[in-house]
Amino acid sequence: MAHLQLHKVGKSYGAVEVIPGIDFEINSGEFLVLVGPSGSGKSTLLKMIAGLEETTSGKIMVDGEDITHLDPSARDLAMVFQSYALYPHMTVRDNMSFALRMRGEDPAEIDRRVKEAVVMLDLGGLENRKPGQLSGGQRQRVAMGRCVVRNPKLFLFDEPLSNLDAKLRAQTRIEIRRLHERLNATSIFVTHDQVEAMTMADRIALLKDGKLQQIGSPQDLYLRPKNTFVATFIGTPE
Numbered sequence: 001m002a003h004l005q006l007h008k009v010g011k012s013y014g015a016v017e018v019i020p021g022i023d024f025e026i027n028s029g030e031f032l033v034l035v036g037p038s039g040s041g042k043s044t045l046l047k048m049i050a051g052l053e054e055t056t057s058g059k060i061m062v063d064g065e066d067i068t069h070l071d072p073s074a075r076d077l078a079m080v081f082q083s084y085a086l087y088p089h090m091t092v093r094d095n096m097s098f099a100l101r102m103r104g105e106d107p108a109e110i111d112r113r114v115k116e117a118v119v120m121l122d123l124g125g126l127e128n129r130k131p132g133q134l135s136g137g138q139r140q141r142v143a144m145g146r147c148v149v150r151n152p153k154l155f156l157f158d159e160p161l162s163n164l165d166a167k168l169r170a171q172t173r174i175e176i177r178r179l180h181e182r183l184n185a186t187s188i189f190v191t192h193d194q195v196e197a198m199t200m201a202d203r204i205a206l207l208k209d210g211k212l213q214q215i216g217s218p219q220d221l222y223l224r225p226k227n228t229f230v231a232t233f234i235g236t237p238e
């Protein structure tokens with residue numbers, strides 16, 4: 001069974017229909033890149049999956065369970081944003097353990113999970129630093145660490161690399177893919193960068209004006225574009 005299923009998921013802001021109704025499925029373990037021009041509805045779609053925006057119509061299913069109207073905190077997923085709002089007064093360790101401490105998890109278990117995430121994200125030796133004493137890439141990894149410690153099955157990334165320079169962006173792409181494999185996660189990664197999409201994706205879903213243009217492997221979209229928009233978007237690197 002698919003891990004995540006969207007059935008005619010739609011969104012309107014007042015009278016303005018931003019997403020008429022989207023259908024797709026993601027298998028467990030899959031890395032799906034959701035790509036499209038600015039304003040095409042990528043963030044809105046992710047927020048509906050995360051429960052941060054109400055879904056106007058349709059149904060969102062995870063492992064066969066309808067989560068369309070479930071509270072965000074009750075969803076087994078983590079969302080990584082472009083601006084990683086770390087707590088500036090807290091150490092790396094405390095930033096990473098915050099959510100678990102709020103939930104009242106066992107301190108020994110918290111310690112174990114943070115240590116594991118520190119190794120996974122190559123943050124060893126930085127545990128006692130504050131965000132102001134870290135590089136942009138390290139801060140981004142702490143932000144991911146905060147999600148990793150919760151051990152969610154589904155990761156939602158909303159353009160997490162757009163604040164990074166080209167070199168760091170390339171490196172972080174690889175780190176995110178590696179993390180995805182190690183955690184055995186299912187991921188949706190949003191970007192407006194077609195190169196990012198082509199290099200990271202198991203499958204690409206291309207969105208325009210809130211409508212899915214095509215979903216398939218990078219090769220599929222490149223070799224067999226369904227329309228001129230897909231051909232132009234995928235075929236023309238920045």
Ligand code: ADP
Pocket residue numbers: 013018036037038039040041042043044045
């Ligand atoms: P993307 O992430 O692909 O750039 P968004 O999902 O942010 O696109 O936006 C999709 C469309 O929805 C845009 O036309 C945007 O102006 C509109 N939109 C987003 N959020 C709101 C909101 N809170 N109220 C009204 N319109 C919105």
Ligand code: MG
Pocket residue numbers: 042043044
């Ligand atoms: Mg966006």
